[in-house]
Amino acid sequence: MRRTVPPVRTLLVAVLLAASLAVACRAAGPEPLRLNEDPCDFCRMTISDARFGGEAVTRAGRVYKFDSIECLAGWSRTVKDGAVAAMYVIDTQHPGVFVRADSAGFIKDGFMQSPMGKALVAFPSRKAALEQQTMLGGRVMTWAEVMADTTAPAPTVTK
Amino acid sequence: MTGRSVAIAIVASLAAYAAPLAAADLTVGAGGAYRTITSAVAAARDGDRIIINAGTWREATIVITAPNVTVEGRGWPVLDGQGARGVLIVAADDVTVRGLVVTNTGVSTLDDRAGIRVRDARRCLIEHNRVRDNLFGIYLQRSADCVVRDNDISAHGLSQTTSGNGIHLWYSPGARVENNHISGQRDGIYFEFSTGGVTTGNVSEHSQRYGLHFMFSDSCHYERNVFRENTSGVAVMYSHGVVISHNRFEHSWGAAAYGLLLKEILGGEIRGNTFTGNSTGLFIEGSSHLAIADNDFLQNGWAAKVLASAEDDHFTGNRFAGNAFDVSTNSRTANSTFDGNWWDAYRGYDLNRDGVGDVPFHPVRLFALIVEEHPASLVLLRSPMVGILDAAERVFPVLTPDALVDHHPLMRPPR
CATH class of the missing domain: 2.160.20.10 (Single-stranded right-handed beta-helix, Pectin lyase-like)
Structure with a gap:
């Protein structure tokens, strides 16, 4: 009698295959920003400062690059809910290093300027941002607060 | 007043004047x-x-x-x-x-x-x-x-x-x-x-x-x-009422390089400038009420890219020569106008000899629209098929924007 493959095993193999395909199709994460080369996908400016910027990876695996946190936030308002798999921002103290936007901490209107005029910089966590606030001043925000604050690219207050 | 107090008074007044004088x-x-x-x-x-x-x-x-x-x-x-x-x-x-x-x-x-x-x-x-x-x-x-x-x-x-x-x-x-x-x-x-x-x-x-x-x-x-x-050219953004005149924008070449990139500029003049040898000479997005007059666009890949988001911008008295594409846009609905420019690609005639061509000029080539949608198709730029496409479109425009027409193309370059 020919040995048949048990249905449970078949199922398991199928599930594993599907899972590995799904993993393979998914973008691994953010890509490096190529300075003085990549344009910002929101404001079109060429990205030139490694201390700022962000990326969004869509569920389809496409990577969008931004020169500033304000542009990432502005762009994310223009896309459909659920289209974005993850958003990342640059840790301003470690140029080129990305942290997830939803777990990052932000400082706005502190001592540091940012490329789109909102003086908005990111740190790996809210705690890290609070530690830097003593030196940089400004106000500490979460990603949700940054999103709520970003209604237009131009600042509303003139110093 | 004693002699001593007079001396003190003199010294004091001198001291008061000395600092700013010396x-x-x-x-x-x-x-x-x-x-x-x-x-x-x-x-x-x-x-x-x-x-x-x-x-x-x-x-x-x-x-x-x-x-x-x-x-x-x-x-x-x-x-x-x-x-x-x-x-x-x-x-x-x-x-x-x-x-x-x-x-x-x-x-x-x-x-x-x-x-x-x-x-x-x-x-x-x-x-x-x-x-x-x-x-x-x-x-x-x-x-x-x-x-x-x-x-x-x-x-x-x-x-x-x-x-x-x-x-x-x-x-x-x-x-x-x-x-x-x-x-x-x-x-x-x-x-x-x-x-x-x-x-x-x-x-x-x-x-x-x-x-x-x-x-x-x-x-x-x-x-x-x-x-x-300059690696990316010139970019000006989010400003009102700017005057950009008689400048030279030269040799900015690359995928994201522009002679002059205008984004969200409200009201102003772009006059008498020369755009030479750029990937894109002038790029206009989300900018309105601009007078773009008397400029020279020479030997650029695209002389001017005017996106649909640019409204009420007027091109007049400009000279377009030696560009691979004169004008490109991203939509059939165009909100900018061209009137009284000189185009080296113009093949019309002037029977009444008033210096203005008797047939309008369509500066947007069909192929420019195709390239805008499918950048990879640019390799076909010199293909004879593309030439036929453009010629057919010029005779019976069906896809290129209706509004992007120069009804008064100049017969001779203005400069």
């Missing part, structure tokens, strides 16, 4: 009373002149706090930041800085170090300096009505990852930036939140990013400047 020269270096710039600056009073003789000066960041002081180099003294610090800070009104070589701030990710920084000071004059290999060259910060002229600014030895701008203005209204030469910085000239400025006669080249870049800076004039071989 604006002194404080000389640093060979033959001078001061051995360091720092000590001379500390001694300087309102109206004094600090003369720095030739030599190399390595001192802590020099901060000028007395108003109306002139700092003047003789024989190009070198002020060296030793790669560790900003070199000179002007923190008082009416200060003049001239004749210095300011160099070597080094790079920093925390502070935007500058060769010469003007901070919360009005009416400064920064002229005839040589500003070499600094993160930022000349940085005006909340400083109104300053003049920056005839400086020679370059940064070629710095890293790509951290670089600053040549002349950087931040919240500094009413500035005049004239006849400077800037090379190798991130952005040659940068205006942010700085209104009412006049930028004329500068040459800005080989920038790592933009030759000129401004954002949120209304009512500024940019005239008779040369911007060439």
Whole structure:
């Protein structure tokens, strides 16, 4: 009698295959920003400062690059809910290093300027941002607060 | 009154007048009373002149706090930041800085170090300096009505990852930036939140990013400047009422490079400029009420890309010659107009000899629209099939925007 493959095993193999395909199709994460080369996908400016910027990876695996946190936030308002798999921002103290936007901490209107005029910089966590606030001043925000604050690219207050 | 009290009165009144009258020269270096710039600056009073003789000066960041002081180099003294610090800070009104070589701030990710920084000071004059290999060259910060002229600014030895701008203005209204030469910085000239400025006669080249870049800076004039071989060209954004006239935008070539990129500019004039040899000469997005007149577009990949988001912009009296594409857009609905321009691709005739062609010209080639949708199709640029497509579209326009038509194409170039 020919040995048949048990249905449970078949199922398991199928599930594993599907899972590995799904993993393979998914973008691994953010890509490096190529300075003085990549344009910002929101404001079109060429990205030139490694201390700022962000990326969004869509569920389809496409990577969008931004020169500033304000542009990432502005762009994310223009896309459909659920289209974005993850958003990342640059840790301003470690140029080129990305942290997830939803777990990052932000400082706005502190001592540091940012490329789109909102003086908005990111740190790996809210705690890290609070530690830097003593030196940089400004106000500490979460990603949700940054999103709520970003209604237009131009600042509303003139110093 | 006794003789003694009279003498005291005289001495007292003399003392009161002496300070403002005797604006002194404080000389640093060979033959001078001061051995360091720092000590001379500390001694300087309102109206004094600090003369720095030739030599190399390595001192802590020099901060000028007395108003109306002139700092003047003789024989190009070198002020060296030793790669560790900003070199000179002007923190008082009416200060003049001239004749210095300011160099070597080094790079920093925390502070935007500058060769010469003007901070919360009005009416400064920064002229005839040589500003070499600094993160930022000349940085005006909340400083109104300053003049920056005839400086020679370059940064070629710095890293790509951290670089600053040549002349950087931040919240500094009413500035005049004239006849400077800037090379190798991130952005040659940068205006942010700085209104009412006049930028004329500068040459800005080989920038790592933009030759000129401004954002949120209304009512500024940019005239008779040369911007060439800047990696990304020139970008101006988010401003109202700008006048950009008689400049040259040359040789910015690359996927994201533009002779002049206009984004969110509301109201203004783009007049008498020359766009030569750029990937895209003029790119307009989200900008409205612009007069684009009397410009020359020569040998660009795309002379002008005008996106549908650009509204009520008028092209007139321009000359288009030798461009692979004259005009491109991203939509059939066009909200800008072309009237009375000269096109080298125009094949019409002028029976009544009034200098205006009798048949309209459609500057948007069908192929330009295809390339806009499918960039890879650009390899077919020289294909005969594309030529046939364009010719057919010219005879029976079905896809190219109706509005993008020049009804009065000129028979002879206007210049």
